[in-house]
Amino acid sequence: MKKIRVASIIVTWNKRNAVDRLIEALHQLQLHEIELEIYVIDNASIDGTQHFLEQKYNTIQVLQTGENLGGSGGFSYGLAQVSSLDYDYLWLLDNDVCLDEMTLTELVQTLETHSEVGLVGSQIRKLQEPETIQEVGSFVDPVKAHLKIHFGNCPAHSVESILSKPYIQVDVCAAASVLVRRGVAQQIGGFENYFLHFDDVEWCLRAQQAGWIVAVNPRSRIWHDAPDCKGRAWISYYDERNICYCWQKHRPELVSKRILVSVPRLVYYAATGRYFLSAIALAGYQDFIENIQGKKPKPFDHIELSLAELLNLSLSVWVQPTIELDQPHQNPEVTSRGNSIDIAIVHYRLPALSIALFAQQVYCFTGSGCVLLDLHPVSLMTAVARTLGQLWRMYWQAYAIQNSARLVVSLPQKPLVSIIICTVDRPHVLERALNSVKQLNDSNFETIIVDASTTSATSQLVDCFSRHSQFAVKFQKVTTRNISFSRNVGVKLAAGQIVAFFDDDAVLPSDWINQLLTSYLRFGENCAAVGGTVRDLTRPGHPTQFQRGITNVLSETRSIRSRHATNYNHPNGFWFNGLMGTNASFRKDLLEKINGYDEFFDYFLDETDVCLRLIQAGYEVQYTDSVVDHYPAANHNRIDQKHLTCWYSLAKNTTYFALKHGFKRLPFPVLVIRLARILVYRCGLRILRLKLTHRLPMSTIVDYLQQAIAGVRVGWTSGLERYRSSAGSSVPQIDVSSL
The missing domain is CATH 3.90.550.10 (Spore Coat Polysaccharide Biosynthesis Protein SpsA; Chain A)
Structure with missing residues (x-):
């Protein structure tokens, strides 16, 4: 019986231990007739990921991107490298998931028996709460202009009634674990340049648009290490920006609506001293309007201090219990609510703001650092007004983009x-x-x-x-x-x-x-x-x-x-x-x-x-x-980027171009002087430099110089002839045959 060939694609950045655990889990899978090969896409990790994996495993391939491309760029890089190889299916995996021994077999079974399905995902559970479902796929929610998670935060027994189904048709299955036909991957291409988040959403909608069913097999299970308490505030920048890009391409009517439905949330942030959260989301909308994709080009405006900096101050510090720290209560500086409090650290999502009545300063823990909150009434009113003003402007800008996107979508056919x-x-x-x-x-x-x-x-x-x-x-x-x-x-x-x-x-x-x-x-x-x-x-x-x-x-x-x-x-x-x-x-x-x-x-x-x-x-x-x-x-034309062999063409075309387009624009003496200077820098000095950089023999240098001179002659003669034929007038004569 022919083996079913599957390539797993894992993208990582500075998570050596997590990838190591995942590879060990992949080796424990029950594969039956499946032949699995593992590709790790390393986004230029600095924790020694590539060296570690190559030393420990001789059966996997580590592909180095050379820079942090994010999940989007990493998966696109992996798909580009692997989809042209002789595999039946490609398995995209997050590097922080745990697997069931039948995870892959169930996915393969779906694609083997249902030709209408283009890609299939797994049931995702929370690693910290193994019996709680994180999602079984998701659907586009036109009311909130967002996604509606299928079975989100439900107990595991709630899916027992659907386990007998061969698959569940959804709009989106997360790239934490998704198996795609190689032909489908070739047809729809890689991820959009979103850096992270909503790249898999757009990819699934693109597959649907191409006529494929997107599905989830609930019997294929994974556990995802993504607890709510470890969320990062800056993620909302990518969420808001990328969902607008996604809607612009697939549901244009939802672009401006996404901004509209965010008004209460962002105003609430501003009114409770957390304007920096509003600013993060607003930056996402603004970069969407300016058509900025990929990794955020500039840092956020707010200033973050590390927890260590605050906890090491000689001050009394209160930390909201829902913030997950590494044994925080062993630190003698952490105090209880009842004592005098100099600094309070609250969670950015659900802050215990009543502590502001007792604390001298309140900091908001963002997941990566702490931001000082300004709770003065005037500051709060100013923040609310600023948020509303920015949202109003961005709404109408997005509305204009939305209408132009509708025009693109409504065209009967894109230009070939x-x-x-x-x-x-x-x-x-x-x-x-x-x-x-x-x-x-x-x-x-x-x-x-x-x-x-x-x-x-x-x-x-x-x-x-x-x-x-x-x-x-x-x-x-x-x-x-x-x-x-x-x-x-x-x-x-x-x-x-x-x-x-x-x-x-x-x-x-x-x-x-x-x-x-x-x-x-x-x-x-x-x-x-x-x-x-x-x-x-x-x-x-x-x-x-x-x-x-x-x-x-x-x-x-x-x-x-x-x-x-x-x-x-x-x-x-x-x-x-x-x-x-x-x-x-x-x-x-x-x-x-x-x-x-x-x-x-x-x-x-x-x-x-x-x-x-x-x-x-x-x-x-x-x-x-x-x-x-x-x-x-x-x-x-070139041996390498500095060692060119096309000096004749460079000199000829430079001379001809200057005469063709510059004759009528500059006085003739000025034209000749400037052209000579260009030729010296573009050809003469670069040729002479090869003597030092490439140690070429003088005979080769002389030959290159002669080629350049010959090019000048031809370009000059042709340029003058062209000018005479077009202008019908005489031009100054310079004899270049003596060059």
Whole structure:
């Protein structure tokens, strides 16, 4: 009998002992005909998780993300790595759960016998109260614009009547334990970039939208280590922000309602001295309005002191009994309510505020620290007024977003996006790029490969990918190694209204298409191009290569700017918005209107020239926050990121670009001087530096310099000829043949 192959995906960050216990529990499962392999996704833990697990277990694989991506990013990373492998099912697990020996077998049984179910979760109980149910799935609650937990906080015997059912259909099952078909994971892609919380909610709703049943098998049981007393106040930032993103995508009518139903709660927080709790939730709403995802970029405004700092003061301290401390009453500073109290520490959720009558100062324990409460009547009134004012403003901003989201949802069909990848002899990196295409959330796209390779390896890879994918791949072989030529070929093959480009050595985020289309809708008919950020994952710290960059008519570039930087879309401007071809898209009709890419730019400045011509034609180039990960690989133009071999093209295209776009903008002597300076920095000094950094022989340095000089000659001659033909006038003569 064929084994059923399952890959478990566990995401962790600094929880070495918890993961160790979970792996031990996985080894105790009754698997029968199931073959289980374990993948631990380590979000750059600093507690030695990776080394510990690799030393202790030789049967598991630890995948290192390199940074803390949160649960959302960790699961997406794991799904991207594992879903292309030969497994039947993928099992997502929180790192702090305990298992029953039949947990997995029951889940597998559901998917094996019910083909309509796409993913199935477990009954979740509280680890601290083993006979109390935490949830058996959940449903969308349109009244509260939140989730309604199924059997939440019920005794275990309450589910006995449903144990005989093969499964319970729900809207959402928590990623604490969920088994998904590999094909479904490939179809719907990874988690949204929420960092944590509500990522599994959106994922389940996306599976439902794709036609799959989301279910829970109540006979599959886990125990979750998530007691209420250890909640963290800052979690509500992610809860409120991410639920708005989730509703925006799946239930737009609930976006503004979520803010409305939170009014009593947030006003109550402010009126009881806990404005910092209101501010946390309001920060979530504000970041949703500003389209900020992932990990919160800035710390919260309130100041937290540690419990140790307060307990070690030479003062009398009263601690609310519901706060769970490590043996707090062994500390002689902790006093009872009846004595004189200098400091009272209350719980942030259910504070014993009556203690304020006896204490000099009241601190609120947030789960991670203590915040001083300001209980002065004037301060409380000010906090309430501020909360109401912010909620009023955010409600109407969310209402506007909600209506635009409805417009997106009500469209009969999203525009088709044609993804074009140009490649030359790099099948080993192209495969990773194609796997990222398979993880895209949207399905309304096509993939086009334009191949200028000298071997058949790329065509064989694409043929294999086409056979095993759920969407077609158009493949076109070309003999010319010219990026602009290849991109024009791809545009001609494209059936989509939007043509989107990324490099064969890059990896797409799962929401890439949705981010692009949302931006086109947001910026309107005048938007001709949208691109995003590119970061280099081969360098320490993953530095940004490009973010909202601008270029001038001589090709000088400021490649990294803040998300609030000024846009440059003026048709006669000296500086203009540009894109990086690793993360760029264009409206096909407008790209064809300006005659596509200028094929003189065989490599370098190709998309920059397109952006400038679109802006000069009266259209706009805009940005999205979508981030493409770049793994710059060696090719025919570079040996590594500093050792380039394309000096002819760099010098040629730089010279041609400056003459093409700068001749009418600058006095001729100024143009020549500035162009010479650009060429010295862009080519001359970089070539000479290779002598020091790469210890190249002088013959190679001289050869590179000669290539650059030859490029200047060709670019200069071609640029002058183009200017003469377009202007019909004479230009100053400079003899570059002597260079």
